[in-house]
Amino acid sequence: MSVRQPPLEGERRTAVPGGDEARPAALVPAAGSGGDSADAALLAAPEVVAQSLADYVVAWWRRVRGGESGMLPVLAGMIAIVVIFQAQNSLFLSAGNLVNLLIQAAVFVLLGVGEVFVLLLGEIDLSVGFAAGIGGGLMAALVAPPFNAPWWAAILAALVGNMVMGLVLGTLVTRLRLPSFIVTLAALIGFEGLMIWMFDSLSVAVGGVITVSNRYILDLVSGTLSPAASWIVMVALVVAFGALTFYRDARRRSSGLVAPPWGVSALKVGLAAVAGVVLVLICNTNRGIHSATLHTTVEGVPWAIPIIFAVMLGASFLLARTRFGRYVYAIGGNAEAARRAGVDLVLIRTVAFGLTGLLAGMAGIIYTSWLGSIATDIDGGDYVLYAVAAAVIGGTSLFGGRGKPLHALLGGVVIAAIANGLALLGASAAATYMVTALVLLAAITVDSIARRGQGAGARAKV
Template structure:
């Protein structure tokens, strides 16, 4: 009597009824995406839609908005504040905040000017010291929070005032220090662009990296008896990314091309995304942000996680200050002031990092700063005052938090929070 073949065991993640997994085909990918959206896992979708709406509106009002020259300026201006926003992502993932990132960037800019110009230090050494000053301040924040339980809101608010005062003291009565025009730092900040061929090579390498990472991920998941996407999905993603990047490089190369400063910003985002999604440290970050007590009972060194997050936030804020000084060729008392804090924090939140902790992405810094800079750039082209920029940015920020709150409620109802 013929024996009935035993069906293969279900993948481990398919045994949870809340997890919707199909065969891994492109059709199932779209089906799963629709389910995630309905259950409140919106990802970058609202921001992408917002960017499209902004582009369509401003292009209709001024045909220069989507010109290659304007887009080059837009991404150039996004780099410094975007770097600060990337640092903010780390503390937001933990449900914390750093209100002093603007002051830290201004302080690092002032340190760079004093050490490089006034003291005659080697520029590389001056940059390293200026950047590490932010990391040191972040370390101090974390120790005060861990040892005394002081809320990060209060610690960093005090830091905002203290380091602004230190910045003013360093610059003294002269108020600003001009960096040597023609120096390597200023040349990098104002005149350095990827060559056209290098931009295309980077696009191809990025798509190849996505393809290789996708295939390796499929193999790892199947070896662990987990459901995995199909290779066709990986090919579709890699080809789509390649087309988008090649078109972007071609269009920007019609003007000056891709600024090195922006390329470094994107590289830092890729590195941060890898650290958050592919390492134990990153998984511990989201675990602590989701439930600190549960993470502690699971054996995670919670204090170390908080320390690393604040150190990285301070470091990226300081690096943003260095990039800003290079872009403007000066260290001034106005560096890091004004709307730098607002834009950095708003960019991380608008890009999709939750204020409630436990959810976020390094790419939210890129998406968020592009939204904010697009609004600022578009209003400038229309010769409208800064008042409109503040009001529109505030409205977009409120809308982003509202969407996040509603999505969080939907995830709770679907049991996926």
């Protein structure tokens, strides 16, 4: 432990006594740098440090133990939920119920993905629930008399309207430098009022309910691809994903850059293929009614699933592969650093609120399509909390800079699974709320412990 050691070494040694004992060779300077990198690898993504699949697994596991558990807790939680509910009621894993569960999750997922954009900035949007109500109501009213707008125009109008509402909130937060918690809390209250006022002044709203009869809008959720089309679309997507993955790896290698080991990429594509096949098998099972008097056939992937998939793809692309996304993460990580680097904080923050609004609009449309109507009694307050919970349960940080749209997808499915499973068991609303609360608490505890682990590591290094 002389001062001639590579700098990181000396610091880490004192911080992690015993780390050396396992590697006596690390006392030699040359090998010492190897020990250094093993420590640094704690936080580096396994993709960038692994040479082979085995390496990858080792690096990944080390990272999990170092507190970067990623999506592991939510996946473990999901398996636990499935096992518990399936043991209690064998209908839980039936094809019909699983499809139902995914559709239930759709609204949570869309709101959650929207929330991810603002959570990444270290902001929050509490208004998305009633914003969704306004969007759904606007669409439902536009396709009905007296407007009789085409279905696509109604959807477009609702999305634009919601996006503008989000941009207004973003402008208030950024230009007037108001805390987003308070601005969107005001919007939570204000949008409920706006929604009730809108329904009151519309002649199609009967008793605060607008019923949708437009086939296309109803089919967004209840319509299905034919079983054959389901297979074709799934196979095409998996093949495209695989081709893109291997093409990107090959290009990185040919540029002399590190690419994930072949085995890791193959494993990823393989898992995607398995997930796709399972999903299509479930959806293609006839989940119609079979009784002595009635036989109906309902099969194929409901449209809601490819819609969610497209949203996930778009949001992930925006955050991971564009300047806008990079700046969102940068602002969430260190706003001052981003500002000094020339990032337009006001623009990026405002646009993020606009996107949150846009996704709230989509959630409202899917919600309306699912129920076949929209009413002023929509639980906007509950929905926004579920949206934030979905993002956080999945692993997005409330403090900015850490998170992905995929987290909202996993979290949304977990929340829907709890609601669905408890409903199957005939549990009361009281029980549902309390169980959801416990899951949220468990998720944030895992997140907080993970962060504390990282913090200790970071302190040891300074």
